[in-house]
Amino acid sequence: MFDMHTHILPEVDDGAKTLDVALDMLKQQHKQGVTKIVLTPHVQNKVQKKSSSEYLERFNQFNEIAKKAYPSIKLFLGAEVMYDQFKHPDYDKFIFRGFNKKYLLIEFSVEMETPIVEVLYNLVSKGYTPIVAHIERYAYLSLDDVRQIRKDGSLIQVNSGGILGTDGKVFKRLAHLYLKENLVDFIASDCHNAQFRGPNLVKALKKVPSTFKMKELEESL
Numbered sequence: 001m002f003d004m005h006t007h008i009l010p011e012v013d014d015g016a017k018t019l020d021v022a023l024d025m026l027k028q029q030h031k032q033g034v035t036k037i038v039l040t041p042h043v044q045n046k047v048q049k050k051s052s053s054e055y056l057e058r059f060n061q062f063n064e065i066a067k068k069a070y071p072s073i074k075l076f077l078g079a080e081v082m083y084d085q086f087k088h089p090d091y092d093k094f095i096f097r098g099f100n101k102k103y104l105l106i107e108f109s110v111e112m113e114t115p116i117v118e119v120l121y122n123l124v125s126k127g128y129t130p131i132v133a134h135i136e137r138y139a140y141l142s143l144d145d146v147r148q149i150r151k152d153g154s155l156i157q158v159n160s161g162g163i164l165g166t167d168g169k170v171f172k173r174l175a176h177l178y179l180k181e182n183l184v185d186f187i188a189s190d191c192h193n194a195q196f197r198g199p200n201l202v203k204a205l206k207k208v209p210s211t212f213k214m215k216e217l218e219e220s221l
C-alpha cells in the first residue's frame with residue numbers, strides 16, 4: 001500500500017516533532033501494511049521550522065534509521081508546496097524523487113480563492129504532473145473545475161480525514177462526492193503525528209467504494 005502525503009520527516013514542520021514520534025508513525029504504517037511512503041514536508045508555508053534546503057540531507061539521515069527499523073517500507077522524498085502567487089520557486093527542487101515523472105504535490109489557500117485550474121494548467125504545460133493536495137478543502141471549486149483539472153493532466157488527492165469526517169462535514173461531503181464521480185487518484189493520510197492526526201489510510205480505505213483503485217506511480221530505475 002502507498003501513502004503519498006505524510007509529514008513524518010521529523011523536526012522540519014508541524015509534523016513529527018521528534019525522531020521517536022516519526023518512528024512511531026512508521027510503526028503504525030507498517031502495522032497497516034503500508035510499504036511505500038512519500039515524505040512531503042511543507043514548503044512556502046508558515047508552519048515550516050527548517051529551510052527546505054535541509055530536507056534532502058535530513059531525509060537521507062532519517063532514511064538510514066528507518067531502513068534498519070522497518071526494512072519492508074520504502075521511503076521517498078517529496079514536498080507539499082503551498083502555492084503563492086508572488087513566489088515562483090524552482091519547482092524541480094520539490095518534485096517526488098525516484099519516479100519517472102515530475103510529480104509535484106501542491107496545496108492552495110483554503111480561504112482565499114485561487115485560480116487553481118489556471119495555475120495547474122500552467123504547471124502541466126511546463127512538464128509537471130501536479131497532484132492537488134486534499135482537494136476537498138477548496139470548497140470554492142465546482143465539480144466542473146475538478147473535472148477540468150483532471151482533464152488537463154493533474155492528479156487528485158483526498159485526505160483520509162476527509163473521507164472519515166474527522167476534518168469536518170463540508171470536507172467529508174466533497175471527498176465522497178469526488179470519489180463517487182471517479183475523480184480521485186489518491187487517498188493519503190496527510191499524517192502529522194502518532195495520535196489524532198496519525199497514519200489512518202487503511203481506516204479510510206475501508207469507507208470508500210470497492211471500485212476505487214489508488215493510482216500507481218512508476219518508479220524510475
Ligand SMILES: [Fe+2]
Binds near residue numbers: 005006007080133190
Ligand atoms: Fe500535508
